[in-house]
Amino acid sequence: MSVRDKLVIFDTTLRDGEQSPGATMSVSEKIELALLLEQLGVDVIEAGFAIASPGDFLAVTEVSKVIKQTQVCSLARAREKDIDAAVQSLLPASNKRLHTFIATSDIHMQHKLNMSRDEVLDVAVRSVRYARRFVDDVEFSAEDGGRSDPDFLATVIEKVIAAGARTINIPDTVGYCVPHRFGEFIGEIIQKVSNADQAIFSIHCHNDLGLATANSLAAIECGARQVECTINGLGERAGNAALEEIVMAVNTRQDLFPLDTNINPRGLVALSQKVSEVTGFAVQPNKAIVGKNAFAHEAGIHQDGILKHRETYEIMRAEDVGWQGEQIVLGKHSGRNAFLSHMQALGVALDSAEQVEQAFDAFKRRADQGQPLTDQHLLHMVSQLTLSQGQPEAPSPAKTS
Numbered sequence: 001m002s003v004r005d006k007l008v009i010f011d012t013t014l015r016d017g018e019q020s021p022g023a024t025m026s027v028s029e030k031i032e033l034a035l036l037l038e039q040l041g042v043d044v045i046e047a048g049f050a051i052a053s054p055g056d057f058l059a060v061t062e063v064s065k066v067i068k069q070t071q072v073c074s075l076a077r078a079r080e081k082d083i084d085a086a087v088q089s090l091l092p093a094s095n096k097r098l099h100t101f102i103a104t105s106d107i108h109m110q111h112k113l114n115m116s117r118d119e120v121l122d123v124a125v126r127s128v129r130y131a132r133r134f135v136d137d138v139e140f141s142a143e144d145g146g147r148s149d150p151d152f153l154a155t156v157i158e159k160v161i162a163a164g165a166r167t168i169n170i171p172d173t174v175g176y177c178v179p180h181r182f183g184e185f186i187g188e189i190i191q192k193v194s195n196a197d198q199a200i201f202s203i204h205c206h207n208d209l210g211l212a213t214a215n216s217l218a219a220i221e222c223g224a225r226q227v228e229c230t231i232n233g234l235g236e237r238a239g240n241a242a243l244e245e246i247v248m249a250v251n252t253r254q255d256l257f258p259l260d261t262n263i264n265p266r267g268l269v270a271l272s273q274k275v276s277e278v279t280g281f282a283v284q285p286n287k288a289i290v291g292k293n294a295f296a297h298e299a300g301i302h303q304d305g306i307l308k309h310r311e312t313y314e315i316m317r318a319e320d321v322g323w324q325g326e327q328i329v330l331g332k333h334s335g336r337n338a339f340l341s342h343m344q345a346l347g348v349a350l351d352s353a354e355q356v357e358q359a360f361d362a363f364k365r366r367a368d369q370g371q372p373l374t375d376q377h378l379l380h381m382v383s384q385l386t387l388s389q390g391q392p393e394a395p396s397p398a399k400t401s
């Protein structure tokens, strides 16, 4: 029997998600979201960046008090004062992780940090070693890893694993990578690092080119076993990989990703709506999984297929991610089969082929106007039609709505 690998879901909605301009969350909002994230089954909640502000420090502390199973994490630069703040903020946590990082790309080292490769290597190792004095579970991120020299990156990783890092995160900080190359890159790094078996490799992908989910999945195929992501893909600039997309891609394509997660996908829609409410960031209707149209069908050919066999046009079940069920929406693109099935559900019997054609024609004309078509409208429309023909069968809107 083969042992299935686990994919660790590291949620950073409360840290990287909050870095999105306008998405600042209060301490009580972070607590509320953290409890929902725990209920959803995420493995790690990155609750904030303790040194960033007194409010963020408090948020990490308060989240640490209420979360019992899930690991709570704070971010820290590769500096003792950041690590000290993170350690202090995490004191109440039952299960904690400290996440320290430093950039490893030449462009960041030269222009932002003003440090040489040797200096960055030294600071990375010293920070991990320092953090391990206080916390067993230390994650190290090589910021801008996706644009880093692979040999240098592998050297840094090998040394920070030896210094005690348990998770190695290779971010595509600026969303520059493309899927097949990023997957190969992660696989190559894992191969190069002699002590790779002593750590879990992770990715953290940004969505600047709309590739965050695709890049994450490519890396998972090549050996990453932790994915950093956010609800609704919230995050710096164009956002992070969306948790709901990663989880449902893994669940739906088990042929490609034979991995287990702890996530209960039925909580995805509710959490997405809560994050949207807290941040004021609307979820676009066509957003995968959690957009209001993600399981809606207006096109007649699709509706006909769904009515005959749901899987013709559905690769996932709406109710499995927390929607009530798939939606057949009547509109100008709908066909007779969906129209009749809906009228039947409303209790309207259209007995002859002629009645069907008349009602369908009236419906198409109405739908062409582009206004939403409620059941009330449909019932009224049919009653007008049959009354004008002198036929008694159609119920009045008042009786059926």
Ligand SMILES: CC(=O)SCCNC(=O)CCNC(=O)[C@H](O)C(C)(C)COP(=O)(O)OP(=O)(O)OC[C@H]1O[C@@H](n2cnc3c(N)ncnc32)[C@H](O)[C@@H]1OP(=O)(O)O
Pocket: 016, 019, 049, 051, 052, 053, 076, 077, 078, 079, 101, 102, 103, 112, 113, 114, 143, 173, 236
């Ligand atoms: C890719 C990411 O998402 S990384 C996380 C980004 N998130 C944030 O920056 C949000 C929270 N940040 C903050 O509140 C502030 O930037 C703070 C508190 C961390 C630092 O504030 P300040 O001390 O005023 O520094 P400031 O932000 O202006 O500049 C960053 C400094 O950190 C240095 N730095 C950046 N990354 C790192 C790192 N990983 N390790 C060590 N030093 C770093 C920079 O080189 C710069 O140093 P300098 O002041 O000597 O030039």
Ligand SMILES: CC(C)C(=O)C(=O)O
Pocket: 016, 101, 141, 142, 143, 144, 169, 171, 172, 173, 174, 204, 206
């Ligand atoms: C700190 C790291 C993980 C990060 O947020 C990034 O590189 O985008």
